[in-house]
Amino acid sequence: MIKDLVVKLSVGVRASPAEGYAISVAATFHAHVAGIAFFFHPVVPVTDAGYTLADVYGSRSGAGKIPPEMIEALQLDNAAATKAAIDRFATASAHAGISAEPFTRGVSFAGVSDQFGRVARYYDLSVVGQAEPELSATEEKIIEAALFDSGRPVIVVPYIQKAPLKLDNVMVCWDGSRAATRAIADAMPFLERAGRVEVVIVTNERGKQDEVEGADMGRHLARHGLTVEVKRIVASDVDVADMLLSHAADTRTDFIVMGGYGHSRLREFVLGGVTSSILRTMTAPVLMSH
Numbered sequence: 001m002i003k004d005l006v007v008k009l010s011v012g013v014r015a016s017p018a019e020g021y022a023i024s025v026a027a028t029f030h031a032h033v034a035g036i037a038f039f040f041h042p043v044v045p046v047t048d049a050g051y052t053l054a055d056v057y058g059s060r061s062g063a064g065k066i067p068p069e070m071i072e073a074l075q076l077d078n079a080a081a082t083k084a085a086i087d088r089f090a091t092a093s094a095h096a097g098i099s100a101e102p103f104t105r106g107v108s109f110a111g112v113s114d115q116f117g118r119v120a121r122y123y124d125l126s127v128v129g130q131a132e133p134e135l136s137a138t139e140e141k142i143i144e145a146a147l148f149d150s151g152r153p154v155i156v157v158p159y160i161q162k163a164p165l166k167l168d169n170v171m172v173c174w175d176g177s178r179a180a181t182r183a184i185a186d187a188m189p190f191l192e193r194a195g196r197v198e199v200v201i202v203t204n205e206r207g208k209q210d211e212v213e214g215a216d217m218g219r220h221l222a223r224h225g226l227t228v229e230v231k232r233i234v235a236s237d238v239d240v241a242d243m244l245l246s247h248a249a250d251t252r253t254d255f256i257v258m259g260g261y262g263h264s265r266l267r268e269f270v271l272g273g274v275t276s277s278i279l280r281t282m283t284a285p286v287l288m289s290h
Contacts, residue, residue, distance in 0.1 A: 002189050004032040005125040008116060008142060009089055009102070011037050012081040017161040018129035019089060021285065023096050024164030025127065025155070029189065032099040035089040036119060039082045039106045113141035117149030125186075126154045130282060143279060147260045153186035153289040154260075158282050165285075166254040170194040173244055174201050174217050179259025183289040184217070187257040190287065191226055194255075199230045200247060202240045241277030253284050260288035 007022035019035065026033035086102040093100030107115050120126040126146045131139035146154040167190060174180055184191070191197055199221070201214045218230040235243045248256060261275045278286060 002029040002031050002124045004034065004123045005127060006034045006036060006120055006123040007127040008129070009035045009037040009085040010129070011040075011078075011085045015085075015088055015092075016129040016157070017159060018127050018157040020092065021155070021157045021161060021164060022127035023093055023098060023100075025125070026093075026098045026100070027096050028165050028193070030098075031124075032101065033093065034123065035086070035093070035100065035102040036116070037082045037085040037089075037102065037104050038112050038115070039078055039104050040109060040112075109138065112138060113145040114149070116142050117145030120146050120150035120152050120154070123152065126150060126152060127157060128154060129157050130159045130279065132159045133280075140279075147288055147290050153183065153287055155285055155287050156279060156282065157285050160283070161285065163254075167193050168195040169251055169253050170197050170255045170257065171244075171248055171251065171253040172197060172199045172217075172221075173256065173258035174199050174214055175259070177259055177261075179261055179290055181259075183257050183259045183287065184221075186289045187287050188224070190255060191221065191257070192224065194226065197221060197226050197228045198251065198253075199228060200233065200244065201231070202233045202235050202243050204234065239277065241274045241281070244274075244278065245281060245283060248284055256282070256284050256286040258286060258288055260290045 002025070005022060005025060007018055008016075009019060010016040022033055022035075025031070082104055086104065089102045090100065093102075105115055105119070116126075116128075128143055128146055129139060131137070131143065143154065143156055146152075170191060172184060172187070172191075174184075199214055199218050214230045214232060218228045221228045231247070233243055233247060244256075244258075247253075256278075258275075258278065275288070
């Protein structure tokens with residue numbers, strides 16, 4: 001059961017679709033939703049050697065110093081943008097009649113993803129927005145932190161999303177892996193409210209093992225009282241992510257459940273190919289677990 005969730009609020013820009021979607025999730029489950037707005041500390045420029053310009057020039061003519069009034073102005077701008085995000089979330093959650101709690105955290109740009117990953121550990125679920133093309137990579141890092149560092153499931157909401165939570169048609173991506181199994185278990189509160197659940201397997205023609213695994217998972221979900229169909233898609237030379245999203249579009253899928261994959265590189269997780277492609281081109285909200 002989902003009792004509480006956390007959503008990252010957009011600061012300094014328009015409201016993210018993730019905010020309204022998180023509120024609709026909280027309303028569906030009669031859950032508490034926390035909205036976190038990150039207050040970014042002003043960045044002081046540094047030289048290639050790692051010194052601030054004030055360190056280099058400050059003892060001479062004063063050239064290169066960051067005027068205190070400029071730093072103060074940046075702080076005031078950040079504070080105003082953060083307050084606007086908090087007020088927007090408070091108004092929307094009050095209108096929906098749900099239990100909500102907006103709060104802020106002061107961070108650097110480099111530390112925001114780690115902070116969100118830690119915060120998300122204290123909630124049943126986190127909700128974040130899809131990273132928009134050619135914009136800041138911060139959103140991608142936040143998704144990775146929510147997926148790999150929180151130990152909790154995360155719902156990633158497309159930046160084109162307009163509708164609230166809808167569960168008429170739910171697609172479960174199944175490949176027999178641990179991550180996919182974890183995602184299905186974490187998604188059970190959603191699956192139990194679904195009108196129709198389709199277990200989708202994308203495979204080649206090497207044999208029937210995938211069909212057996214899909215049937216087993218279908219029977220498992222049916223024992224939970226779910227209406228389940230199993231669909232096996234043969235795609236030997238086609239990108240798996242493209243096949244999944246194409247099928248989701250054809251079946252008017254409202255919600256996707258899948259395992260989140262990645263590998264460690266220098267103590268950081270890097271998204272796997274299918275996971276990365278889904279997050280880049282998704283057209284429906286995706287619940288992921290690792």
